[in-house]
Amino acid sequence: MQKPSNARGTRDFGPKEMAKRTYVFNVIKNHFEQFGFQAIETPAIENLSTLTGKYGDEGDQLLFKILNSGDYLSKLNEQDFKEGSKKFTYKVSEKGLRYDLTVPFARFVSMNRNDLAFPFRRFQMQPVWRADRPQKGRYREFYQCDADIVGSNSLLNEAELITLFQSVFNSLRLKAHLVINSRKVLAGVVDVLGMSDLFVDFAVAIDKLDKIGWDAVSNELVERGFSKDHCVILADLIVFEGNNLAKIDKLRQFFNGNEQGEAGLREIEQVLDFISKNGYDNSNIIFDYRLARGLSYYTGLIFEGKAKDIPFGSIAGGGRYDNLTSDFGLPNMSGVGLSFGIERIIDVMEALSLFPDIPVSGSKVLFAYFDQEGQIQAFQYVNELRRLGIASEIYPEIAKIKKPFEFADKKKIPFVAVLGEQELAENKINLKNMRSGEQKLLTLNELIQSL
RNA sequence: GCGGUUGUAGCUCACUCGGUUAGAGCACUGGUUUGUGGUACCAGGGGUAGUGGGUUCGAAUCCCAUCAUCCGCCCCA
Numbered sequence: 001m002q003k004p005s006n007a008r009g010t011r012d013f014g015p016k017e018m019a020k021r022t023y024v025f026n027v028i029k030n031h032f033e034q035f036g037f038q039a040i041e042t043p044a045i046e047n048l049s050t051l052t053g054k055y056g057d058e059g060d061q062l063l064f065k066i067l068n069s070g071d072y073l074s075k076l077n078e079q080d081f082k083e084g085s086k087k088f089t090y091k092v093s094e095k096g097l098r099y100d101l102t103v104p105f106a107r108f109v110s111m112n113r114n115d116l117a118f119p120f121r122r123f124q125m126q127p128v129w130r131a132d133r134p135q136k137g138r139y140r141e142f143y144q145c146d147a148d149i150v151g152s153n154s155l156l157n158e159a160e161l162i163t164l165f166q167s168v169f170n171s172l173r174l175k176a177h178l179v180i181n182s183r184k185v186l187a188g189v190v191d192v193l194g195m196s197d198l199f200v201d202f203a204v205a206i207d208k209l210d211k212i213g214w215d216a217v218s219n220e221l222v223e224r225g226f227s228k229d230h231c232v233i234l235a236d237l238i239v240f241e242g243n244n245l246a247k248i249d250k251l252r253q254f255f256n257g258n259e260q261g262e263a264g265l266r267e268i269e270q271v272l273d274f275i276s277k278n279g280y281d282n283s284n285i286i287f288d289y290r291l292a293r294g295l296s297y298y299t300g301l302i303f304e305g306k307a308k309d310i311p312f313g314s315i316a317g318g319g320r321y322d323n324l325t326s327d328f329g330l331p332n333m334s335g336v337g338l339s340f341g342i343e344r345i346i347d348v349m350e351a352l353s354l355f356p357d358i359p360v361s362g363s364k365v366l367f368a369y370f371d372q373e374g375q376i377q378a379f380q381y382v383n384e385l386r387r388l389g390i391a392s393e394i395y396p397e398i399a400k401i402k403k404p405f406e407f408a409d410k411k412k413i414p415f416v417a418v419l420g421e422q423e424l425a426e427n428k429i430n431l432k433n434m435r436s437g438e439q440k441l442l443t444l445n446e447l448i449q450s451l
Numbered sequence: 452g453c454g455g456u457u458g459u460a461g462c463u464c465a466c467u468c469g470g471u472u473a474g475a476g477c478a479c480u481g482g483u484u485u486g487u488g489g490u491a492c493c494a495g496g497g498g499u500a501g502u503g504g505g506u507u508c509g510a511a512u513c514c515c516a517u518c519a520u521c522c523g524c525c526c527c528a
């Protein structure tokens with residue numbers, strides 16, 4: 001016998017956890033649908049060629065690869081072996097588990113381009129897998145919930161996703177704010193400094209601002225090729241605090257006509273303008289030109305949602321990408337997406353006790369009896385109730401009456417219906433309210449009424 | 452990939468300096484109660500101390516390795 005355990009970084013979800021997870025999933029799903037997004041699913045397994053090269057070298061390392069079936073060594077020779085595990089891997093593995101939902105979606109759009117109505121709004125809630133080292137809030141198998149709108153450049157889509165963010169977190173009663181920025185603003189900043197070549201380095205470093213502070217970030221910038229003078233100029237921007245409009249003004253002066261930067265600011269302004277009419281309190285939408293975001297495929301607006309009352313990393317993220325599908329032979333397909341970090345949302349809601357009371361068992365009543373006669377009668381009754389839409393179950397064994405009571409108590413089933421000699425003789429049912437302890441002798445019809 | 456933490460019953464944990472039969476709470480099983488759960492009382496089952504090696508008369512305890520875990524870094528959402 002072996003000691004049972006989960007594979008590293010994976011979790012089981014018991015009925016209690018599932019009740020909470022399903023609750024959050026359903027809320028998000030309802031909002032997706034309300035906004036006109038359509039569900040799709042894609043396979044867990046993709047061709048490795050679809051996945052590799054999309055997430056950078058680091059990402060390729062974190063892909064779970066599936067060993068080819070059959071005698072996967074038969075076509076290999078010693079030379080292949082000597083080339084090292086990196087190349088060797090791709091000779092014995094042609095499939096892998098998806099790493100996110102965006103790349104499979106891009107493949108999907110490219111393959112179905114002629115059948116989809118553009119602009120296409122899709123949502124997808126499925127697990128993804130990463131061979132990462134697990135830590136707090138970080139798993140090897142976890143769900144992503146993505147909503148994307150592709151085939152439209154309109155900034156109204158950005159405004160729609162921000163509104164979606166508002167409505168989802170309103171429903172969950174989770175206080176969150178959404179930080180927005182534009183890649184073009186960031187590009188404008190490095191452009192003004194004359195350092196456009198180091199855009200990616202700039203983004204990677206500035207992204208850590210929250211975590212490690214400006215001093216450490218400026219050190220990193222210098223390490224990555226920026227001068228101390230650059231940092232002095234940047235420091236002026238970094239320390240500036242103000243509302244959205246003040247920040248836009250500040251940057252406008254800084255850009256002094258720089259084209260990219262200006263374009264970014266106009267995007268921000270227009271989106272803020274749109275959402276001011278969406279009927280939500282938008283004081284939690286914050287323009288922050290210090291927001292970067294790791295993913296390299298974003299080209300326009302970027303978002304990042306965070307919980308207000310608790311530091312927990314980001315609970316939503318997304319942005320505009322201009323070339324989603326060009327890797328799959330469909331150029332110029334622009335889209336914008338928002339991903340809800342559902343695992344973290346659940347963790348945050350748990351930590352803040354935001355879950356409403358969710359019944360673990362759906363059953364309203366459990367039938368109990370003493371002998372075979374009662375068992376048969378109970379089986380009849382329970383199915384009658386089910387036909388009427390009353391979720392109910394029957395204790396399957398003839399046992400001490402204590403057993404079904406303990407069972408109902410454990411499962412928090414609110415009523416137990418007892419069928420004993422007396423009840424059967426009178427054609428009645430003894431219904432016990434497990435919470436109050438109250439017990440009544442009822443006919444089947446009376447029982448149905450009282451449930 | 453790097454650094455650290457922890458690993459004892461199903462779960463949460465205790466066991467003084469290395470010393471006899473490794474304990475507790477919760478959970479589980481049975482009973483007090485053969486027509487009643489959630490409270491109480493009584494009794495009971497359950498352990499290769501992660502795994503492998505070493506030191507020692509003697510190891511849960513010390514050392515080494517290995518696996519797992521959690522935390523941090525890199526990275527990522």
